[in-house]
Amino acid sequence: MSKGLPKRSENYSEWYNEIVKRADLAENSAVRGCMVIKPYGFAIWEKMQRALDDMFKATGHQNAYFPLFVPKSFLEKEEEHAEGFAKECAVVTHYRLKANPDGKGLVVDPNAKLEEELIIRPTSETVIWNTYRTWIQSWRDLPLLINQWSNVVRWEMRTRLFLRTTEFLWQEGHTAHATRDEAVEETERMLEVYADFAENWMAMPVLQGTKTANERFAGAEETLCIEALMQDGKALQSGTSHFLGQNFSKSFDVKFVNKENQLEHPWATSWGVSTRLMGALIMAHSDDNGLVLPPKLAPIQVVIVPIYRQDEDLITLTERIEPIVNELKAAGIAVKYDDSTNQRSGWKFAEYELRGVPVRLGLGMRDLENGTIEVARRDTLTKESVSIDSVGETVKILLEQMQAAIYQKALRFREENTHTIDTWDDFKIQIEKGGFILAHWDGTPETEEKIKAETKATIRCIPFDAEEEAGNCVYSGGESNKRVVFARAY
């Protein structure tokens, strides 16, 4: 049992904060709303980045980098986009400080006022499309498939580690295409990449669907998303892929000559996932003993802890453990042999559990006599003694089994917490209990807003796989031809 970790079922929020802190993932910084990602947390993020980056490359994308600053005039160009982001922008107005004439410290030099304010990017559509004007001339320049790894700033009122911070790390893809169909196809392809990543790397099942007009990205014609269910019954938007139509190419006057020698505006997409995925990963799998990591994203996949009394015993154990370490390393498994002497084995057990290390091997003198080794798995917290000679093979199989088992557990949780609801009374009861609600909706933004005002539930998405089914809106009674997904969300 972990010392002092709050129970997940009693105070989910506190439990989450404690795991982030105790597993050494991140902490609040002295800077308002900003987060320090600690080495262990960043190691997990790096594994995510690498996997995603490989997937982007495999779908033909290239990385590039664009400026942090967005001139205000750029942001103004696409009207809806401007309106959507205006309320959460950090603005640079001056470029110099000077010694305070009235005493200590520094003051902003009033003579150093910028002629045009610079916005710290909340997203990069505008800077990028301003650049694309010079990159795109001909149909031969298309498609243009670019991704950027960067930080962005959105001045949110309230922040939470990983889930919503003032500054966050993300990737943003920005593509330009010759035809509408091609851009739509790209939007769908990248959502598919995100879903694939969420399910196969994060072991987190996601719903794929379309956002309603209310929830759409500012400046997009269509926003596709993946939505995951957290263990407290709240939804988390985990990734979005936007079809931007010609909104940005028109606003930034980007044109190309098509094969028929006619000028056209290219069609755009943008798509992104952020360090919020770290929050999703934590909330999707972890338990009262701490973090639970799927093997594919664990910086340490296997930890080996020696159990001994005498120093000579440690030497004997180390001799037997080293070949195991080498074998696992050769198989590409991230293994750590913790032979440190400053903590006892019991302490180590608890510590690696807190950090979500998938497999722990414990070896003591008793095992050595019996030719066994103890294998403990993090997801089920079960232990068994196996033959020490074949432990390498056992671990390789186990890691694969665990990746699948963690996904299956999360999927089962989602299925058990997805409810088909037909009456408004039931809706109000169920929304308090949490989970996804499948209900009919009349398709109007007005109804959507009233439901949100009364229950805090939003339409998470209109799922791609929603079956055609005639019904009546759970709120207004109006006609509907399929169910949409409601939930309270982070």
Added chain:
RNA sequence: CGGGGCGUAGCACAGCCUGGUAGUGCGCUCGCUUUGGGAGCGAGAGGCCGCAAGUUCGAAUCCUGCCGCCCCGACCA
């Protein structure tokens, strides 16, 4: 920006009402004993009690002002 709470050792907190030697737990240092699930005992180190001004013989404690942080709402990847 509204409503609530909190600033005391590295961390978590008690003490404040009713003013009188600065406390507890964890962590840290040293020693001995321990070691198959966060060890035990002993000895130590560590404080401008958020800042400023006031009341008082005397302020962590009472009064006033300021600063900072957290929670809840509006906003949101």
